[in-house]
Amino acid sequence: MGGRKRRRGEKMSSSPHRPSWPRRLVPAAMIVGLAAVGAAVATTPPAIEPPPSATPRPPETVYKQTCGYCHGANVGPVIRGRGLEPDAIKYMVRHGLNGMPAFRPTEISDAELAAVAEWIKASKADPKEHGR
Numbered sequence: 001m002g003g004r005k006r007r008r009g010e011k012m013s014s015s016p017h018r019p020s021w022p023r024r025l026v027p028a029a030m031i032v033g034l035a036a037v038g039a040a041v042a043t044t045p046p047a048i049e050p051p052p053s054a055t056p057r058p059p060e061t062v063y064k065q066t067c068g069y070c071h072g073a074n075v076g077p078v079i080r081g082r083g084l085e086p087d088a089i090k091y092m093v094r095h096g097l098n099g100m101p102a103f104r105p106t107e108i109s110d111a112e113l114a115a116v117a118e119w120i121k122a123s124k125a126d127p128k129e130h131g132r
């Protein structure tokens with residue numbers, strides 16, 4: 001029984017009419033498949049830094065990462081502990097002024113900006129910070 005099956009298989013694989021192209025196509029398809037996997041991995045955004053709109057960063061983080069770089073570091077005026085109006089802060093961040101850069105929603109989302117503006121208004125002055 002088993003012997004008959006094996007013989008039939010041998011006859012098929014040794015047939016002279018068997019086209020040779022599938023043997024060459026298989027590795028090509030594998031390369032294309034691997035390239036697609038590579039591209040998918042490459043375009044996946046890194047998990048550590050999601051776009052601002054996806055996961056709003058806490059206001060402390062936005063301030064530390066973006067604003068504190070200048071404010072409180074002698075590049076810009078101290079803005080904490082002054083009760084600055086959130087609307088004025090938001091306008092300043094979106095429009096900029098002289099040395100104050102404007103930030104786009106792709107850099108600081110509307111939600112993050114609203115939160116950081118409220119946080120700055122409510123925050124106490126940090127004695128370690130100094131204005132320009």
Ligand code: HEC
Nearest residue numbers: 066067069070075076077079089092093097098099100101
């Ligand atoms: C590259 C440095 C820099 C960064 C980063 C920066 N600022 Fe400024 N900012 C300045 C400077 C310089 C001024 C003063 C502009 C002027 O009056 O000529 C200023 C002014 C301001 C003012 C007005 C202060 C006042 O006394 O009226 C606010 C509010 C402000 N910035 C908020 C922010 C916030 C919020 C962020 C973070 C999202 C930020 N800034 C990031 C440099 C910076």
